Amino acid sequence: MSLSRLCTALGYTPVAFASGRQFLESLSADTQRPDCLLVDAHMPDMTGLELHHQLGRSGRRFPLIVMTADDTVEVRQRYVDAGVSDYLSKPVDSASLIGAIQRALAPVK
Amino acid sequence: MLRGLLLFAPIVLLGDLAGTRLLYPQVGAAVLFAPYAALTAALVLTPRRDWIWYVIVEIAAHLVAWPQWTLSWVLVADVANIARGLTAAVLLRWAFACTPRLDSIRALAVFVGIAVLLAPAVGAVIGATNVVVHGASSFGPAWRAWFMSNALTGLTLLPAFLAALEIFRRPSRPIEHRRILEIVLLVLALGLTCVFAFLMPGGSRWRVAWLYAPVPVLIWAALRFGWAGASLALSATVIVAIWGTDRGTGPFVPSRDEDILALQFFVLLTAVPVLCVAAVGTARQEALQLFHNLLASLESQVAIVDGRGAVLAVNDSWRLVAERANTDSFNIVGPGDNYVRACVAAVNAGNTHALDVLNGLQRVLTRADRRYETEYDHVNQAQGGQVERFAMTIEALERPDGGAVVVRTDVTGRRRAELEIEEQRRELSHLARVTVLGQFSGALAHELKQPLAAIHSNAEAAILSLKNAAAGDGLELRAILDDILADDRRATQVINRLSALLQRGETRMVLIAPGELIDDVMDLSHGEAVSRRVTISSEVAPGLPAILGDRVQLQQVLLNLILNACDAMSGMPVPQRHLLLTVDAKDRHFVHFAVRDGGPGIARELLDRLFEPFVTTKADGLGLGLSISRTIVGAHGGRLWAENNADRGATLHCILAAARPGVTVRVS
DSSP states (O other): OHHHHHHHHTTOOOOOOSSHHHHHHHHHHOOOOOSOEEEESBOSSOBHHHHHHHHHHTTOOOOEEEEESSOOHHHHHHHHHHTOSEEEESSOOHHHHHHHHHHHHTTTO | OHHHHHHHHHHHHHHHHHHTTSBOTTTOOBSSOHHHHHHHHHHHHSOGGGHHHHHHHHHHHHHHHOTTSOHHHHHHHHHHHHHHHHHHHHHHHHHHSSSOOOOSHHHHHHHIIIIIIIHHHHHHHHHHHHHHHTTSSOHHHHHHHHHHHHHHHHHHHHHHHHHHHHHHHSOOOOOOHHHHHHHHHHHHHHHHHHIIIIISOTTOTTHHHHHTTHHHHHHHHHHHHHHHHHHHHHHHHHHHHHHHHHHTOSSOOTTSHHHHHHHHHHHHHHHHHHHHHHHHHHHHHHHHHHHHHHHHHOSSEEEEEOTTSBEEEEOHHHHHHHHHOSSOTTTOOOTTSBHHHHHHHHHHTTOHHHHHHHHHHHHHHTTSOSEEEEEEEEEEGGGTSEEEEEEEEEEEOOSTTOOEEEEEEEOHHHHHHHHHHHHHHHHHHHHHHHHHHHHHHHHHHHHHHHHHHHHHHHHHHHHHHHHSGGGGOHHHHHHHHHHHHHHHHHHHHHHHHHHHHHOOOOOOOEEEOHHHHHHHHHHHHHHHHHHTTOEEEEEEOTTOBOEEEOHHHHHHHHHHHHHHHHHHTTTSOGGGOEEEEEEEEETTTEEEEEEEOOSSOOOHHHHTTTTSTTOOSSTTOOSOHHHHHHHHHHHTTOEEEEEEOSSSSEEEEEEEEBSSTTOBOOOO
16 A cells, blocks of 8 residues: 555556455456566565566566565575566665666666 | 300299299199299290200209109109290290280280290190199199199299390480389389288288289389389289298188189289280380370471360470570460460461461361461561461361361472572573564564555655645545554554563463454464465454463463474475464363464374473474473463374364353453
8 A cells, every 4th residue: 555655656557456366367357567566575375486487487577576574685686586677675765666667667668 | 145044044943943832732833933934035035046055954943943753743844844935935936026025905915825825725734644644633623723823924924024134135224213213112012012912911801902902003013114014013913922822921821722723813813904004005105105206306396286275295396496486476385375375466466377377277176177278478587587488287186175286397498499490480481482582583573674664655655745736635645644653553563562572571460352362473473474385364253251361471372383383384385384273162161272284293102292391393493382381371270282183284272261251351
């Protein structure tokens, strides 16, 4: 909720999902494609990394920004190796969020 | 052995010579035959290999003492004497296993059976046959005379010899002057009464009455000096009686066998009750001695009070405390004082525990209770106000007049040890809690960062909203602030729960709603479960009664069970990592918590030992968690156990008593 508000305030149009599975289901039903994904490393049903791999396996790649509260070198390395766009440590401030989103969207533009 | 023979020879010779003084006129047997007693005592007290020497001395003395009779007569009579002595000695050694002591009715009965009835009967058969063979008398009267003289000897002289030898053999102890005086008075009284009974010239109408004069003195000897005193006094009496009869004084006439028999009967019938009194008296003395030794040996302070509370006896420990307690009326009590009154005085002086003791004492004395127990702290003024802990029991006495035994035991040391153990248990429990939290710490940091991150995002959104034109939208700002507050509360709650668990506090028993306990541990373990990919769900039955317990300690137990369950499932595929936390009521009286996991289950051989300290299946585990959990649950009066599930995994059960059965309490 708080993150949606921040994105809205920054001028983006966020769509929030309660879990990774909910997002995947919406993806198959809906034809609308998001420009960028903002995910928590620990979602109730899967990790950010698992979502990334599932998307990769189904051939649907999106720029993915992962946020986590338990930031360690090993975990970050794992995400970087997997090829996510960006990796943010919580709490996320508006400047780093804008930077990350802009970096993530740049190649697509 | 030589010393024994030197003592034995003169006694047996004098006994033989004395035996010739007064004889049955017709049969010729002695009235009292000391050699029987001397030989039997010697054989009882000496090793078997020496017996032959005593037998030889006995035969020699007999030959010397009875020169007027033919050799064959004396030798056959000796066979009778030796057979009697051997019978008595062998059986007495077998029956008593040591020197015979007539200190109980049973011992007296055995002694009489052997030394007064059986052995004299055996000797009398041989002796009477000898008399018949030599044509001196018919069998019946001869047997009777032999039997009676030796039965009389067995009942009077034999115990006297045994007692005398025991007195000589025992290490000498100094005798009190009062005791010596009493012995002198006793001897004088016995001498005087025996003179009146047996040495006064005949013809007086008082004669029969005087015959009983020695009896009270004999009972005096029996009661005050036991079987030893009684048998020595009886021996003296029978010797004087025989002497008097021989002189022609006293009630018995030496001219006919029947008169001699009457004399023997009289002494026998007197000796039996006197020895009975002695046996009972000795048993009583020994019981009293044991009682006093027992009392003296007790470290506890013991007082015995009668039905009205008057102190009858105290032991040394009690006396010592009474002497030191110079002003404390509760402790100053000694024999002759009244303990009930002392308690009343102590209550009036402001002694708080004296009132409880007074009530307990009166309930036992009035037989409303059989036993009263209490523990109390006592400020010892004599020891500079040091606080001592005492355990007291008051036990009713089983006797017609009632009364009680009051026992006070100083348990200060035990109490101190108990407190130290309790302190150590608390320390250990705290350590275990900190260890559990250490394992949770990563997840807990996550739990804290989540709301903080949300607050941060919300705050930034609010700032941006204020900057933008949408700032006018007060509703949006209000929603943001509400969210911030909610997240702040969430973070605060986590911190509060953490700090409660980390605190090292006294046990605080409060009413707890079981559902709240589940909420607490669900919140605390949420992050850990997420990071371990374990889904936790809970089922709380409606309308549960409250439990009385220490919230932090019970949280610790449940957290520990959850953590163990998560560990158990670490090797399982993620979809199977499911933990179910349930709480329901059993019979309205109990609240039942269960932590059910989907792990591999617990090995059968480990199931019984799971709660023992230092038993663990984890490579880095101490094995204290479950042991401490069981101790905590036990201290709450509950039960903690483990079971394997029918399908998969294991369930840990914890049952606690409902604080007020059947009453649902919502505690917040």
